[in-house]
Amino acid sequence: MLDHLIDQVFRRENGRVLATLIRATRDFELAEDALQEACARAASTWPRDGLPQRPGAWLTTVARRCAVDLVRRRQASPSWTSEPSAEEVPGAETEEDPALISGVEDDRLRLLFTCCHPALAQPAQVALALRTLCGLATREIARAFVEPEATTAQRLVRAKRKIRDAGIPYEVPRPDVFPERLEAVEAVVYLVFNEGYASTDAQGLVRPDLSAEAIRLGRLLVELLPDEVEAQGLLALMLLHDARREARLGPDGALISLEEQDRALWDAALIREGTSLLDAAVAARRPGPYQVQAAIAALHAGARRAEETDWVQISALYSALLRYLPTPVVELNAAAALAMAQGPEEGLRWMDCLSSRAELQGYHLLPAARADLLRRAGRKEEARLAYAAALALVRNPAERRYLERRLLALDAAEARGQSEVLPPETPGTSPG
């Protein structure tokens, strides 16, 4: 029980403590080692003495002293080591050091920008952010990357080494590069969110913890940079998507499409929060891609039933999004929206143009989207082929089950003589 409590404290405090330590020591590895030692001491003394009133301050003070000891052991002597050794005041509650408390929020911002520095490859940025700001263990980050723990450990070591060797400073970027650096941070946060939202592990389970970490980072960004409307748009987008989490998976582990989801399962509080955040951002009249995507999500969230979805508006928003992100994937989504607004043939014409694009080769959502429109258009044979093509490419087990179900239903519909949109799955009729 106490172990669990202590774990929670670590999770809550470690990001702040680490950020402060990095500022003090200018050395990621040293800061991490020192924090680890401080946590080890906490784990042995807190069960005996009880949780300190201000665990963050306790950890910070003890960690600073551990850092001093570590440096002395390595026989270097930077100027900041004129502090008591960690051995000198064993287990005592420490006084609040004002210098440690003020500027903590600035430290986390510095840490966020440092982790996402362009001198680091993006996977390294993601791993470092998850480790230092979210406090995830190497093992947990390895699960996120779907790679062996040793690989992730190496990734982190190399990233910290690059920061040290290349002299990446621990600072918020200067104004003229700030916008592009902020975009990089937002991209990392959104990447982490999508990993948690769309992907599954071997058991076919959605990994909600990653989405939660991304939302935490998103909230931090909004808190620390209250004037950045795109950061608000990003948070709104994540909240609105997260609101649908409970409705996305069926009992058999198959994905449930937006159209079929039980909207009573959507989280109304998250939708309210996301929508009002978006409204506030949009009022600043500085539009951007995250705000546009959030607006699309808000339109879905605002429709009580799938049939009430304002596809015309959504289609228009996709046109706007394409101006910011003229990518084949966005075009694919735009084509799907157009089809809902104007009919499947319109969407199919657009998708056929997309099928030759290099970036979409091997992308299962293209044949999946085509299959869906072909089904709606009553072109069943072509739909069957497209579902098969999608199944050949899909990797995510939940999405595979969804496509298999769609393919089966095609044949069942044919047997029943139907050709239109299928009714949502009713309990007891799905296989297994």
Next chain:
Amino acid sequence: MQYILLIYGDERQWAKLSPAEMDKMYAAFMQYSKALADAGVMRAGSELKPTSSATTVRSRNGKVTTVDGPFAETKEQLGGFYIIETPNLEKALEWAAKCPGAQMGSLEVRPLPPPHS
């Protein structure tokens, strides 16, 4: 920390410049060198003659081979360098972005380790 700015560019593009464009380029580089010096960050720098003037030497097991040309054929070739001293990478990157060589080619920014003790 010291950083070397390695200026890579396509020599064939460079060779296609008109005399007037060439003069403009050199003037830009001279201005840049002056800015580095005025800021107190310049430690060394030079243009290199083109790779057609290069010779590559390798010594293996006491046997020395000498061949015409650069160490490898590359799409962009090393055309010059600067060594600057700045407090951190960010400052070095800021200077690298301002180098005229960054417009037509690529600047690789590499830290120099401290002297080996």
